[in-house]
Amino acid sequence: MIKLLSVAIVAGLFFESDQKIILPQLPIAKGWPCYYPTHIQCWTDWFDRDNPSGTGDWEVLFNLRNENPGKICPKPVDIEAQTLNGLTVAAAGDVIYKSDTTVGFICRNSDQPNKKSCNDYRVRFSCHPPFCGGGVCWTKWYDRDNPSGTGDWELLSNLRTENPGEICDHPLYIEAATTGSIPAMSTGETFSIYNPTQGFVCRKADQKSGKCLDYKVRFGCPCSN
Incomplete structure (x- = not known):
């Protein structure tokens, strides 16, 4: 479980102006949406x-x-x-x-x-x-779930199933924000999953308030030249 504001979360969420994104050279599928x-x-x-x-x-x-x-x-x-x-x-x-x-x-x-x-x-x-070519290509924002049940579940596996061909095979970065565009890092909520290989999950049971905000996510992929 990850407590926001106490831990640096995911690669790709850089908050210092002099930091740059350095991507490994990964193969890009032919015709990928870049x-x-x-x-x-x-x-x-x-x-x-x-x-x-x-x-x-x-x-x-x-x-x-x-x-x-x-x-x-x-x-x-x-x-x-x-x-x-x-x-x-x-x-x-x-x-x-x-x-x-x-x-x-x-x-x-x-x-x-x-x-x-x-x-x-x-x-x-x-x-x-x-x-x-050396930067990161971001997908569109996805918001597949609302926090009306156990929480807000924006899992990569579900997003891929519901949006075939729109997310690369191996995302390098993830960014999450509320549907009102407040960065997840600034909400103070606790997330059980927040990484580019699984996606994002905010569970109500983990919050002191007993509820989660409504979140959207997007994924950063290597962009071809």
């Missing part, structure tokens, strides 16, 4: 070029490209931002000025209530899989 962005997202590394000590946190795409030549595709299809400790923008509660694939991400201190400063954010961009 080639189909509607099923798989291929993400760049995380970038954290600015701190909110001045006017705010400016993770502008133009500057990121200049400082990281060749590491961001010409036309990103999505952007994701989170605080350095893994909170989504919604969970952090900041007022965001910009967050798109054209400008990048900007949080201005002047937009925050009560003279509060922005959190420190990092960003990454989603590209077509051939661009991120």
Whole structure:
């Protein structure tokens, strides 16, 4: 049984901006969905070029490209931002000025209530899989169960059966979040299973509250060039 916030969980959940995903060279099945962005997202590394000590946190795409030549595709299809400790923008509660694939991400201190400063954010961009050959390709999010019974059971075996051909044979990473997109690491709940080879399970019997939140999961697979 794994107690969140006291143990570093699964490979693939990295919360320091200078860490990079290094994948072993594994064979990719011919025709695997890395080639189909509607099923798989291929993400760049995380970038954290600015701190909110001045006017705010400016993770502008133009500057990121200049400082990281060749590491961001010409036309990103999505952007994701989170605080350095893994909170989504919604969970952090900041007022965001910009967050798109054209400008990048900007949080201005002047937009925050009560003279509060922005959190420190990092960003990454989603590209077509051939661009991120050395990165990780994430499946879509899956939410097959609700916590109305004994808990929330998002087992890999069941997800494969219900979604044939959508999850690679040997996932390297797993990410779990509530259906409201709060990272599982931030909920404080206890999980009995949380790994890329079995999936994810939150049991009501393990919680002090006697109930689990509703979770979704996705899996990280090696992405071919």
